[in-house]
Amino acid sequence: MTDSATVLPRLSWPDVWGRRLDRHGLSTPSRGTPADAVAAMCGAHAQVLSAAEVSVGLRVAGATRADVQHALWGDGSLVKTFGPRGTVHLLPTWELPLWTGALRAVPPATNGLGADARLTPEQTDEVVAAIAAALADAELTVEDLNTAVAARTGGWATDPVVPAFGGMWPRWRQAIHLAAHRGVLCFGRNRGRNVTYTNPQRWLPGFRPAPAADALAGLVQRYLYAYGPATPQQFAQWLSAPRRWATELFASLAGDLHQVDTAGTVAWVPAGDIAPQPGPPQGVRLLPYFDAYTVGCHPRERLFPGPAGQRALSGGQAGNFPVLLVDGTVAGIWHHRRTRHTVDLTVEPLTTLTTAARRELDDQVERIGQILEAEPRLTIGPVALRGHA
Numbered sequence: 333m334t335d336s337a338t339v340l341p342r343l344s345w346p347d348v349w350g351r352r353l354d355r356h357g358l359s360t361p362s363r364g365t366p367a368d369a370v371a372a373m374c375g376a377h378a379q380v381l382s383a384a385e386v387s388v389g390l391r392v393a394g395a396t397r398a399d400v401q402h403a404l405w406g407d408g409s410l411v412k413t414f415g416p417r418g419t420v421h422l423l424p425t426w427e428l429p430l431w432t433g434a435l436r437a438v439p440p441a442t443n444g445l446g447a448d449a450r451l452t453p454e455q456t457d458e459v460v461a462a463i464a465a466a467l468a469d470a471e472l473t474v475e476d477l478n479t480a481v482a483a484r485t486g487g488w489a490t491d492p493v494v495p496a497f498g499g500m501w502p503r504w505r506q507a508i509h510l511a512a513h514r515g516v517l518c519f520g521r522n523r524g525r526n527v528t529y530t531n532p533q534r535w536l537p538g539f540r541p542a543p544a545a546d547a548l549a550g551l552v553q554r555y556l557y558a559y560g561p562a563t564p565q566q567f568a569q570w571l572s573a574p575r576r577w578a579t580e581l582f583a584s585l586a587g588d589l590h591q592v593d594t595a596g597t598v599a600w601v602p603a604g605d606i607a608p609q610p611g612p613p614q615g616v617r618l619l620p621y622f623d624a625y626t627v628g629c630h631p632r633e634r635l636f637p638g639p640a641g642q643r644a645l646s647g648g649q650a651g652n653f654p655v656l657l658v659d660g661t662v663a664g665i666w667h668h669r670r671t672r673h674t675v676d677l678t679v680e681p682l683t684t685l686t687t688a689a690r691r692e693l694d695d696q697v698e699r700i701g702q703i704l705e706a707e708p709r710l711t712i713g714p715v716a717l718r719g720h721a
Contacts, residue, residue, distance in 0.1 A: 340593040341606040343561060345634060348594055349660025350609030355558050356625050357391030358617055358657070366392055366400050367409035367424040374551075374558050375421040375431075377622035377651065378412055380720070382704075384422055386620040389703035396703050405521055408535055412519035414512035417572040420519075428515070428532060429540060433547030435513040438573045443506070449493035451506050458485050459507040464516035467531035471520035477529060478502055515541045549585055553602050559628045561592050561599035566630040597631075613660035616692035618679070618700055621720050622651035626662070636662045639682045646719030653719055656681060658689055667717045668700070675706040680715040 343351075353359040356373050369391040370376045378384035385397035392399070400422075403410040408425055415421030415431065418441075423431050443450050451459065459481060466472060466480035481504045482490045492500035508529075511517035520528035533539055541547070555567055568578035582589060582600060589600045619626055627650050629635050636644055640662040646652035656664030656679055664681040677697055685693065694710065701708030 340591050340598065342593045343606070343608055345595055346612050346660075347608035348561060349613035350611065352559065352625065352629060353613050353615065353660050354609055358625060359613070359615055361391055361393040363393055365409060366395060366403040367426075368392075370410060370422050371424045371427060371554075372558060373624040374554050374628065375415045375423050376624055377415075377419060377627065378422045379420045380621050381412075383620035383622055383654075386700065386703055387623045388422070390617060390619070390699065394702075396705055398705065411532060411535070413517070413532075414509035416570060418509040425536065428536065429542040430547045430550050432513055432515040433542030433544055434551040435571075436510075436515075436541055437544035437548055438513075438571055439577050440510075441572055445494065445506075449503065451503060455485075455488070455503075456507050456510060459489060459504045460511045460514055460516060462489075462504075463508070463511040463529075464531060467517060467529055468533065469531075471523070471528040471530040473523060473526045473528055475526075478504070515539065548581060549588065552581065552585055553588065555628075556589070556600055556602050557605065558624075559630070560601040560605070561594050561597075562630060563599050566599075569630070570628055615657075615659065616685075616689050616696055617657040618654065618666055618677070618693075618696050619657055620654050623655075625657070626655055627651040634661070640664075643680075643682055649719075651720075653717065656693075658683070658685070665715050665717065667715045668704075670704055670706055673706055674709060675701055675704050676709050676711070678711045678713060678715050680713065 350359070357369055362369060366388045369388050373391070376384045376387045382397070385400045388400045389395045389397060400410070404412060404422065410422045411425045411428060412420065412422055415423055415435070462481045462484035463477065465484060466477060472480065478490060485504070489504040490502040493503050494501040494505055508517065516531055517529050518532045520530035522528065552567065555570065556562060559570070564578040564582040565575050567582070568575045588603050590603050590606060591598055592601055592606055632645070632648070632650060633641060636650070644653050644655050644662050644665050653665045654667060655662045656666055663683045664679060666677060666679040668675050668677045677700060679693065697708045697710045
């Protein structure tokens with residue numbers, strides 16, 4: 333990093349959008365694998381798995397949802413687990429040591445539960461050990477895991493004290509994402525409509541989280557390459573980590589990072605990574621719910637300019653709406669409804685589309701149809717859609 337007396341390299345906002353589009357495979361889809369694409373975007377949000385399939389498919393030339401499913405459940409190059417912010421993600425299996433090493437080192441977020449409902453550090457360790465043992469050679473539904481954890485800990489673990497959708501979860505569920513971050517839990521194949529969990533050791537014998545210092549350094553480099561220039565505060569928001577901790581982490585990596593000036597904003601990139609893209613950002617894309625580009629790019633007021641900030645954000649949160657992206661920034665929202673053989677897309681532009689952009693939108697609609705393996709039909713008009721929770 334550089335001091336305040338140094339003249340900083342400059343990148344314009346078009347430079348920034350061009351770099352990010354290129355590195356996400358959104359300017360030109362890659363010829364790599366789904367796992368390569370997920371690595372490039374630092375994980376694909378997968379709370380809605382069908383949205384993750386579109387996210388990945390858009391970034392890989394010719395890929396369909398079947399290719400993403402094969403990477404996940406066939407060749408095992410992707411793993412479904414709890415990633416940044418404790419949310420469900422697809423991650424490259426070969427990067428699991430780095431991710432678990434880094435995420436287990438992130439200071440925990442403030443627990444909003446009352447003291448009588450929280451897990452103590454000792455209880456957390458006991459629950460994680462119980463989860464590891466229960467999943468060592470099995471794929472269990474959450475109900476199965478609940479029984480197994482109770483048998484290995486005690487009735488306190490299954491007290492229904494955690495507010496959740498439609499009821500109360502047992503106390504031990506507070507630690508489920510921590511078990512993933514410590515490398516003893518990931519998702520298995522669904523059993524009908526029921527999610528299952530298993531231990532990644534079953535797929536990666538001998539797997540261990542990487543040392544924290546190395547893993548955090550690697551994650552910062554990957555994040556800044558995909559989303560930079562970025563500040564420590566933006567990195568903290570992406571990880572749901574304390575800002576002070578992120579600032580200290582960036583300072584500890586001073587020799588591996590450079591500061592740049594983007595229209596008066598000082599932010600960080602990997603050392604030596606200051607070249608702009610050769611041309612301006614271009615392209616129309618239909619990004620699904622919680623696409624990594626939408627969630628990870630900052631500042632929000634630049635990514636969601638003008639009316640997009642009102643229409644495509646939900647309480648300031650990004651990702652709750654599928655977005656129409658034009659030349660790197662949000663210019664509308666969209667929605668789709670899929671039946672067995674068709675997919676109906678409604679797109680609501682928030683700016684006037686040029687003739688060229690309208691042609692690209694048609695191409696993008698066709699591409700969405702290919703990914704979802706259905707015949708696409710497009711309607712331009714208002715989208716009656718509430719933000720996804």
